[in-house]
Amino acid sequence: MHTIRMRLSIMMFLQFFIWGGWFVTLGTFLAQNLDATGSQIGMAFSTQSWGAIIAPFIVGLIADRYFNAERILGVLHLVGAALMYGLYLAGDFATFYPLVLLYMILYMPTLALVNSVSFRQMADPSREFARIRVWGTIGWIVAGLAISFAFSWDSPQAIGAGLLRNTFLMCAFASLILGIYSFTLPGTPPKAGTGGSSTLKSLVGFDALTLLKDRNYAIFFIASILICIPLAFYYQNANPFLVEIGVANPTGKMTLGQVSEVLFMLLLPVFIHRFGIKKTLLVGMFAWALRYVLFAYGNSGDLVFMLLTGIALHGICYDFFFVSGQIYTDAKAGERFKSSAQGMITLATYGVGMLIGFWVAGHITEYFARADGHAWQSIWLFPALFALGVFVLFLLTFKGKRPAKESVGTSPT
Template structure:
C-alpha cells in the first residue's frame, strides 16, 4: 500500500516536469517570439532553482516542517504559477513566473526522495522500484502531448495550442499538492542535514584528489552539451517537420530505464573510467546524428540520437554519482552528493543554457535555424571534454 502511494507521488512529480519542460523552447520560439538568449534564460531557471533549493531544504524543511506538508504547499503554489504561465502572452511576464516556479519546484525533487526513504526499510533495494514511476510519469506526459492531444503538431503549434501543456501541468500540480497532505508523516530529523552539508561544502576536500578533481571538472563541462539537448531538441524536431516530436522524445526516457539496468555490468566489467568515457562519447555521437539527420530518409538517425539518451545520462551522470559515493566514504556521502549536484545542475547547467542560447541565436536564418551548425558545436565540445578526461584521469579498475 505504501509503495503504491509513493509510486503515485513520483508519477505526478515527474509528469509535471516532463509535461512542460520538454516543449518549453518550442512554445517560447513560436508563441512568445523569444530569441535564443531569452529561451536560454528560461531554461536556466532550472539551474537557479537547483542552486537555491539547498537553502529551502537545509534551512527550512529539514528543521521545522514535515517533508510531505512543505511538498504539498510548494506544489499548490506551483499550480498557481503554472496557471500564470498558461495565461502569459510575452516574455516579460513569462520569465518571472517560470523563475519563481522553478525556485519552488526544484526543492520538491529532494522532498519526494525524503518522503520515500523515510518509509523504506531497505532503500537500496526498494527505491528504484518507486523512482521508476517518475520516469513513467515523464513518458506518459510526452505521449499525451503528442498522441492524445496533438499539441505539438505543426498546425497546433501555429494555433498556440502548446500553451495547454501549462494548464495540464497546473492541474497535475494541484492534484499532487492536495495528495501530498495524505502521504505518511515525515517529520524533520533532529538537527536536520544542515546547509553546509546540503551545499556539499564539507566534501570540498575531495577535490584534493587529482582524479576526482578531473572528474569534477569534466562533470561541469559536459553539462554544456547536456543543456543543448534540453533546450533545443524539441524545437529542432518540430521545426524540421518531425511528426509527434514530444512523443518520439520519450524514447530517451525508455532507454534511460534500460541502460540503468546495464550500468552495474559495465562498471564491474570495464571500470569507472571506461564507463564515463562511453557516456561522453555518446554525447558527441548523438549530436553528430542530429546534425546530419532529417525528418525524411534521415529520421532513423534522429531516433537513434534520441535513444542514446540512456547512455549519455546513465553512463556519465549516474555512474558519476556512484563514483562520488565511492570516493566520499561514510563521512562525506551526503555532502559529496550535494556538491556534485550543485556543480552540475546548478553551475554547469547555468553556463550550459547560456552557451546554448548564444550559439542558437548565432545560427538563426531567415527561414529557421542552421541546425547542423548548432549541433556540431556541442558534438565537438563533448569530444574535447572526452579527450581531456581520457588523458588526465587515471582511475583504477
C-alpha cells in the first residue's frame, strides 16, 4: 500500500507541476513576448473553461465506459507534450491560440482521471485522498519556485530575451514523463455496468438541476457563478501585474497562495463545524474583495507586504468558498445526485462562470491599458467591488441555519 501511495503521489506531483509550470505566467508571456491584447489574453485563459465544459463528455462517454483510466491519462499527456512543444515554438498569437485551446480540451479531463486512478486504489478515500492530493499542490509550488529561483525566467531581463517561453518546454518534458509513467500505474478499468447505465444528462450533471428548486441552493449556485468573475482576474492578471510593477521573483512569490491553500484546507472542517456554511462562504467571498483592495493599493516598495498578503489570502479565497461549496453541494445532493451534482457545480463555475470571468477580465484589462503599462488600481478595484457586491447579495438572501443543525459533510475531497 505504501508503494501504491508513493506512485500515486508522483502522478499528482507531475499532474499539477505541468499546470502550474505554464499557466501562472501565461498572461505575462502573451503580453510581453507575443504582444497579445487584453482580449486575446482573456481568450487564451478561457480555454480552461472550454476544457472544463468538454471534459465531462470525454471522461463520461469514453474513459468511464471503454478504456482504462490510466491508459487514457497516458495518451492525453503524450499528446499534450507535443502540443506543449508547439506552444514553445509559437511565434504569434494566431499560432498559439488553437494549440492552447486543443491542449486545455485534452488536459482538463486528466484532472478527473488522476482522481479516478487514485480513488480506485483506496480503501477509505475520505482519509487517504488528501495525503495523495497534497502532492499536486506541492508540484504546483515547485514549478513556481523553479521558474523564479532556479531559472529566473520571470526576471525582466529573461522576459526581454524571450526566455519565459522555456516554461512550455519544461512542461512538455514533464508531460512526456507523466505520459509514459501513466502506463505503469495500477490498472483502472471501467466499472462494471457503466456501458450504458449513465445518460448524457447525468454525465454533465444536468439531472441535478432539481437541487435548484431549493431556494438557498439556487442562491448559492448563482453566487458561485458570479464570484468566478473576480476569480478570473487573479488567474489572468496577477503575474503580469507583479512583473510590470517590478516585484522580484513574482512567480515564486505567488506560490505563497498554494502554501496557504494547504494550511486553510486543514482549518476548513473546523470552521464549518463551528460557524456553519453561510459564514464560511461569506468569509471566502469577502477575502476576494479584500485581496483585490490590497492589490489596488500595494506596490513593489514599502507596501509590498500588501501584495504578499493578498497572495497569501488565496487559501481562504479558494478553500472557504469553492471547497466548502463542494461540501455543501455534496450534503444537499444526497446519495442519488452526488456525482452529477458535483459535475453540475464544476460545469457552472470552472466552465460557465470562469468563461464569463475571463472575457470580462480581458476587456477590463484592455480598457485600462496605457502606453507605459496599465492603470492597475482601476483594474483591481473592479473585481474588488464586484466581489463585495456578491458578498452583500449572498449575506442578505441566503438563509443560514445554526452551525450545530447544518449538515455539510465531513470531507473536503
